[in-house]
Amino acid sequence: MLSCRVVRRHLATAFLLLILAIPCTATAQTTQADWPPELTEIWEPEPAVVTPGAGNAPPSDAIVLFGSEDLSAWESARGGPAPWRVADGAFTVVPASGGIRTVQKFENVQLHIEFRTVSEIRGEGQGRSNSGVFFHEQYEVQVLDSYQNRTYSNGQAGSVYKQHAPLVNASKPPGSWQTYDIFFEAPAFSPDGRLIKPAFVTVVHNGVLIQNHVEVRGRTEYIGLPAYEAHGPGAIALQDHGNPVSFRNIWIREL
Numbered sequence: 038m039l040s041c042r043v044v045r046r047h048l049a050t051a052f053l054l055l056i057l058a059i060p061c062t063a064t065a066q067t068t069q070a071d072w073p074p075e076l077t078e079i080w081e082p083e084p085a086v087v088t089p090g091a092g093n094a095p096p097s098d099a100i101v102l103f104g105s106e107d108l109s110a111w112e113s114a115r116g117g118p119a120p121w122r123v124a125d126g127a128f129t130v131v132p133a134s135g136g137i138r139t140v141q142k143f144e145n146v147q148l149h150i151e152f153r154t155v156s157e158i159r160g161e162g163q164g165r166s167n168s169g170v171f172f173h174e175q176y177e178v179q180v181l182d183s184y185q186n187r188t189y190s191n192g193q194a195g196s197v198y199k200q201h202a203p204l205v206n207a208s209k210p211p212g213s214w215q216t217y218d219i220f221f222e223a224p225a226f227s228p229d230g231r232l233i234k235p236a237f238v239t240v241v242h243n244g245v246l247i248q249n250h251v252e253v254r255g256r257t258e259y260i261g262l263p264a265y266e267a268h269g270p271g272a273i274a275l276q277d278h279g280n281p282v283s284f285r286n287i288w289i290r291e292l
Contacts, residue, residue: 095149095288102139102273102287103128111137114174114274127153127285130168130277138174138272144223145292146172148273149216153283154182156212162188166211167278169198172221173271176236177257178248180217180282183208195240195247198257203240203247214285215243220292223270224253230267 088097095101102110105126111119114136121137122129154166166182176197183194183206190202195217209215220239227233235255240248255263275284 093286095286096290099149099288099290100141102289103285105285108137110139110141112140114138127283129281129283130275132277132279132281134277136171136274136277138171138274140272142270142272143172143289143291144270146221146273147290147292148219148221149286149288150219150284151214151216151286152180153214153285154184154211155281158182158211161186163192164280166280166282167276168280168282169276169278170217170219171257171274171276172219172236172238173223173268174274175256175268175271176221176238176253177276178217178219178238178240180276182211184210195242197238197240197248197251197253199259200254200257200263201248201251203242204249205245205247207242207245207247209243217242222292224265226265226267232265232267235265 085098090096090099106123108119108121108123108128113119113134119137120134121131148170150170152168158165163181165186166180168180169177170180171177179192179194179196179198181188181192181194186193190196191199193203193206194208195203195206218241222237224232224236225234236253237250238248238253239246239250253263255265257263273289
């Protein structure tokens, strides 16, 4: 048998939904000061409890893609085990070995990833610690050493590559550990392959908002304009661009 408290909660929620459904002209005639406060309280559903991680630890509902020991959650984009080097709680791109991708596939996610650019400066522009984080293996957030390193704005660190320049350059000096917290909303397609909703991405770089829910215009292209092709869930991929960029503490939450 339901308690009086539970009954009151359900009645308040039903009342609120009813009021929200009434046209504005009708609600304007009521005196809101006379409403009981319960009319604007929503009790159900109750949000799930997630325990935040202490320090750099992931939250309780996260999937750990790399903690400190192995690349078992990853595979080579060419097939087989991930070939990158693991040492000292991080892993590093092995140039010319090819990119890697997650074994598991995802759609809408929150991704936390830490990366370290090469401490010894070699080259300039796109040649300095170039890599990338790809969603569905095709929508790239650029990884680059953009500390006092000018390149085209929609190709620097934190850009949605060749689509959106970051709002600001929040890069740390070469050799520093840096963080991306990326919120990715996957595109949606109709059964016949038409685009219903584009992808959107938000990026926080080293605690600074640099991409604010920007629309992804299609697959990342180096040459030409982006476009969409219908797809389902996809892997997270990291790029081998010939530079020994390192990564650590990678976790993901499905949204």
